[in-house]
Amino acid sequence: MKYFINSFIAISLLFTSCQKEKITIGTGVSESFYVVNNGASMRVLVEGNTSSSEFILCVHGGPGTSAYFYNTDYIKHNLGDKYALVFWDERNAGASQGNSNGKNLTLIQMTDDLKKVIQVLKYRYGQSSEIFLLGYSFGGLLTSSFMTTDDNQIMVDGWIFADGSQNYPLNDSLTRQMLLTYGQQQIALNKNQAKWKEIVSWCNLHTGNFSFDESSQLEDYAEAAETYFDEVTKVDYLKLFGSDAIKDNWPLTSILVNYLYSSAAEINKDIAKVEFSSLLYKVSVPVLILFGQYDFVCPKGLGDDLFNKISTTDKKIVISPISGHDIMLQDEVLFCNEINEFVRIHRLIPI
Amino acid sequence: MIFRKISGGLSLFFFTITCFSQTENMVRRDTVSSDLQTSYNSSLIYPGIRVGIEFPVYFVCVKKNFDSEVPKIISKGRFISMNAGWYHQTNFHDNLYFTAEWTMRRTKENGFFTEFSSGFGCSRTFLGATTYETDNTGGVDIIKSAGYKYAMIIVGGGLGYDFSKKKEIPLSIFYKFEMTGMFPYNSTLYFRPAMELGIIYKPINFIPFLIKTRVKTK
Numbered sequence: 098m099k100y101f102i103n104s105f106i107a108i109s110l111l112f113t114s115c116q117k118e119k120i121t122i123g124t125g126v127s128e129s130f131y132v133v134n135n136g137a138s139m140r141v142l143v144e145g146n147t148s149s150s151e152f153i154l155c156v157h158g159g160p161g162t163s164a165y166f167y168n169t170d171y172i173k174h175n176l177g178d179k180y181a182l183v184f185w186d187e188r189n190a191g192a193s194q195g196n197s198n199g200k201n202l203t204l205i206q207m208t209d210d211l212k213k214v215i216q217v218l219k220y221r222y223g224q225s226s227e228i229f230l231l232g233y234s235f236g237g238l239l240t241s242s243f244m245t246t247d248d249n250q251i252m253v254d255g256w257i258f259a260d261g262s263q264n265y266p267l268n269d270s271l272t273r274q275m276l277l278t279y280g281q282q283q284i285a286l287n288k289n290q291a292k293w294k295e296i297v298s299w300c301n302l303h304t305g306n307f308s309f310d311e312s313s314q315l316e317d318y319a320e321a322a323e324t325y326f327d328e329v330t331k332v333d334y335l336k337l338f339g340s341d342a343i344k345d346n347w348p349l350t351s352i353l354v355n356y357l358y359s360s361a362a363e364i365n366k367d368i369a370k371v372e373f374s375s376l377l378y379k380v381s382v383p384v385l386i387l388f389g390q391y392d393f394v395c396p397k398g399l400g401d402d403l404f405n406k407i408s409t410t411d412k413k414i415v416i417s418p419i420s421g422h423d424i425m426l427q428d429e430v431l432f433c434n435e436i437n438e439f440v441r442i443h444r445l446i447p448i
Numbered sequence: 449m450i451f452r453k454i455s456g457g458l459s460l461f462f463f464t465i466t467c468f469s470q471t472e473n474m475v476r477r478d479t480v481s482s483d484l485q486t487s488y489n490s491s492l493i494y495p496g497i498r499v500g501i502e503f504p505v506y507f508v509c510v511k512k513n514f515d516s517e518v519p520k521i522i523s524k525g526r527f528i529s530m531n532a533g534w535y536h537q538t539n540f541h542d543n544l545y546f547t548a549e550w551t552m553r554r555t556k557e558n559g560f561f562t563e564f565s566s567g568f569g570c571s572r573t574f575l576g577a578t579t580y581e582t583d584n585t586g587g588v589d590i591i592k593s594a595g596y597k598y599a600m601i602i603v604g605g606g607l608g609y610d611f612s613k614k615k616e617i618p619l620s621i622f623y624k625f626e627m628t629g630m631f632p633y634n635s636t637l638y639f640r641p642a643m644e645l646g647i648i649y650k651p652i653n654f655i656p657f658l659i660k661t662r663v664k665t666k
Contacts, residue, residue, distance in 0.1 A: 131580070140539070194541065220580070348540040354636050358636040
């Protein structure tokens with residue numbers, strides 16, 4: 098009995114030792130923590146230079162993908178050397194865990210999650226830490242929701258919007274228009290005729306007020322379309338992520354089951370009609386907008402809409418001529434250079 | 449046409465075997481000790497261990513003569529095992545779990561065996577890093593021993609070698625591929641494939657059971 102009790106105490110100590118608070122201020126940092134909110138424990142990975150007190154908080158796409166995919170060696174070496182990179186796995190995504198919490202997978206809940214992640218970041222690394230939000234794809238919608246809700250934007254020092262969407266109905270219209278325009282050009286140039294003819298004829302039949310199924314079809318065509326252009330950088334995702342998966346301890350099956358669940362969840366239908374264009378006038382913090390010239394999934398017209406509607410005069414839009422929907426992977430040089438410059442200009446804490 | 453001829457021939461062969469083979473059944477009762485089991489299991493690079501006790505339920509001993517001088521003997525054992533396990537996945541979670549499993553093991557005369565097991569259980573995870581909770585006023589607290597309770601299912605199959613068959617060493621070694629499922633995990637099913645390498649120790653008189661052994665002679 099005594100042996101059993103001792104073993105139990107030893108095992109308990111072993112588990113809780115993994116949860117001991119570890120906060121590192123320095124360079125080359127790599128540490129994780131979890132934020133619990135309404136049925137979800139969301140993993141947050143902090144990498145890079147925490148002594149800078151500048152934190153670039155990556156808000157990933159999906160819903161249901163993972164922040165792990167942003168953590169490439171190039172980004173680590175070219176942004177993480179100067180600033181701290183924060184990779185947050187949203188609820189029901191990546192390494193985030195929970196029980197029966199599907200009903201909480203809503204945009205409003207995720208907006209609240211983001212607020213709490215920032216609160217914990219400031220608690221850990223100091224209230225004077227500067228936060229720069231980086232929203233990609235669906236993360237664009239989520240950060241738009243965050244920035245236009247209450248006085249949330251006072252928590253951040255800048256907003257980076259990369260291949261994102263703040264308005265899904267507008268997104269669908271722009272995608273359709275872009276597919277039609279490029280499709281007709283490519284057919285005239287005799288390039289990938291069969292594929293483009295199918296896309297163009299579908300777009301001619303579906304003109305607007307898209308149903309959820311139509312939006313999904315548009316997205317499928319948009320994802321395929323950028324691969325038909327030689328100008329777009331081709332990324333070998335398997336090679337890129339293959340080595341990272343082992344090195345960075347990716348929980349592969351968790352990433353997979355969370356993706357499968359979230360990509361089919363009700364939230365996708367809910368957000369199909371959501372727009373924040375009408376609320377963007379509230380945004381007064383500096384904004385950097387990055388888009389790929391060949392991004393059919395979130396066309397650069399969304400960047401123009403954002404640029405024109407935010408109140409701030411401190412704003413910049415940059416278009417990458419060689420990228421589609423994954424600017425951080427397809428044009429990593431431009432991506433890192435622009436973010437470096439943006440944070441350098443807007444940092445409040447002198448070097 | 450050829451397929452019809454072959455299938456016709458095979459049907460006749462099995463019919464003949466069924467009708468003319470003689471099967472003798474004998475049931476005896478033996479006192480059999482329970483086994484102790486321990487193993488290392490790993491999912492890619494993440495380590496884990498498992499310990500358990502397997503209780504014998506019944507055995508079937510099949511003796512196949514087939515007119516040969518040395519009859520073939522195959523032992524089919526059925527066990528219920530109670531296990532406790534743990535694995536660690538860096539920055540993700542540690543998992544402490546308990547399972548009850550039904551194991552079917554088929555051992556040849558030479559000691560080689562194959563087995564299949566399935567079961568259910570429960571688990572408690574411990575998140576792999578400090579866990580925080582915030583309140584509505586922006587206050588932040590650390591949650592101690594943060595994690596979740598899950599129901600578990602487990603299936604696995606593998607092979608091994610029983611040293612007690614040829615020499616009097618009360619040990620077996622085995623290799624198994626296992627799939628563990630935990631639910632409800634974010635409203636869905638989390639699964640973890642793992643490879644398991646372990647040993648089974650067969651003490652002489654450890655929690656003995658009087659069980660049936662059916663001896664079949666074909």
